[in-house]
Amino acid sequence: MTRTAISVDHIARVEGHGNVHLSIKDGAVETCEMNVVEPARLFESMVVGRKFADVPYIASRVCGICSASHVITDILAIERIFGVEVTDRTRALRELLVYGSYLQNHASHLFVFAAPDFLDMASVFPLAKANPELFDQALGLKSLGNQLCNLVGGRSIHPITAVVGGFTHEPTRDEYLAMADKLDAEREFARAVVDLFNGFTVPDIATQGDMMAMVAEGRYPVADSRWARFLDAGVTFDADRACEQVEEYEVPHSAALFARCRQTGKTYFTGALARINASWGALSQEAKVAAAKAGLRPPERNPFLNNVAQAVEVLDALGRCADLCRKLAEPDGPFEGGSAPVPFEVRAGVGTGFTEAPRGTVFHQLELDDAGRVVHATIMTPTAQNCANLEADMRVLAEKLIADGAEAPEVRAEVEKLVRAYDPCFSCSVH
Incomplete structure (x- = not known):
């Protein structure tokens, strides 16, 4: 033995x-x-007793990269309880804000965390020396995400202008147009990024779990749909039923809860790869061509290709956000209503907010009392939902490598690459 x-x-x-x-x-x-192995951070307990207006800005501290998504998700939960209907213009601004965090996150993950794996480098610093032009372009892409979040949200992280019912500030026409030009200028580099990551060799494996993403007919939704779908199970559900459809459970070896589809008992993956599988048809033509050229089209089940999926999303987001900025700049544009907060009445109730954060689906369920104070809160972050599926995929990968005759050092190295391809945030997973 x-x-x-x-x-x-x-x-x-x-x-x-x-x-x-x-x-x-x-x-x-x-x-x-x-x-x-992160300690519990207790955000769900931290917001109990706090007024509804404070909650989004406390919850945003769950994650510095995905802070925009946590703000918008909490706001959506509160609006669900109060019965608030916002304008099309507010929805467009929320989409821009969330996409700003996509550019921040995906640029950081792809070049700082993932790229060294495939270039035989221990960190990003040798890459900066070996290819300073590529490194500077990557930093420029991340900076553009910061600028977009700052323009729409008032800050590059932990945005402050998004509130229940709308926004407290909106960019000027000239600011929109200048941002649109900057976004367009990055598209050539984004196409090259898809090609770069497609050129990296990865193990040929397929996740055995399901995939889950936000869905909407004819759209690539990130912040304005109530519907989530388990792709394999074919189960589509309203976000208010998330706690019924997703089963969180404890395991003795992790401080984070694991998750699975309650109806099937299967673990699942959420993130860029799941979104592209779910909403391939709604990608921009430019992004779809780049993805198809990279061989990324549904059904794609190799979790290593989450890196390529993120690169495709960057290209898609640049074009989508440039278009949104130009439409928002039009005096008689297509978005009805203003972005100022609409009036609402505080009332008790339970509601769930739902967005697609850069790393995957995020749910916030809030229960408020008559004064608008939090009675109970539940947060489901992408990494917490992904942990069980990541563990299962690590086993699949290790078994394949061993069957192919790989020695322990190679198994270790490839498993580490797989973990990073998932783009996990273990700090967020213990929220």
Whole structure:
């Protein structure tokens, strides 16, 4: 009998702290564990007793990168309870704000965290030396995401202008047009990024879990649909039923809750790859061509290609946001109503907000009393939902590599790459 232990303590180039432990006995994977070792952060308890207006800006601190998504998700939950209907213009601004965080996150993940894996580099710093032009372009893309969040949200992280019912400030016509030009200028680089990541060799595996994403007929939704779908199960549900459809459960080796589809018992993946599988037809023509050229089209189940999916989303977001900015700049544009907060009445109730954060679906369920104070809160972050599926995919990958004759160092290296391809935020997973 031969036994090999493979341990990765504090996986590098991810947000937060996570460990991987594999035990291989006689050429077979005996145990495979994704250990999230972050302490509990207690945001769900932190907001109890707070007034509704404070909650989005507390919850945004769950994540510095996805802060815009957490703000908008909480606002949507509150509006669900109060029965608030916002204008088309407010919806467009929210989409711009969320997409700003996509540009921030995807540029950081692709070049700082993921690219070194495929260039035989230990970190991004050798890349900066070896190809300073590429590195500067990547930083410029991330900076553009910061600028978009700052323009719409008032700050590059933890935005302050988005409130229940609308926005407290809106950019000027000239600011919209200047931003549109900047977004368009990045599209050539974004096409090159898709080609770059498509050129990297990855193991040929397929996730055994389901996928889940926001869906809307004829659109690529990120912040304005109530509907989520488990793609394999064919289960589509309103966000208010998220806690009925998603089963969170404890495992002894992780501080984060794991998740699975309650109806099927299957783990699932959420993120860019799931979104492209769910809404391929609604991608821009430019993004669809780039994705097809990269061989990325539904059904695609290789989790390593989440990197390529993020690159495709960057290209899609640049064109989409440039178009939105130009339409918002038109005096008689297509978006009805203003962006100033609409009037509403505070009342008790339960509601769930739902957006597609850069890393995947995020749900916030709030219960408010008659004074608009939080009685109970539940948050489901993308990484917490992904942990169980990541663990299952690590086992699939390890079994394939071992069957192909790989030694322990190669197994370890490829498993680390897989973890990073998921773009996890272990700090957010313990929220």
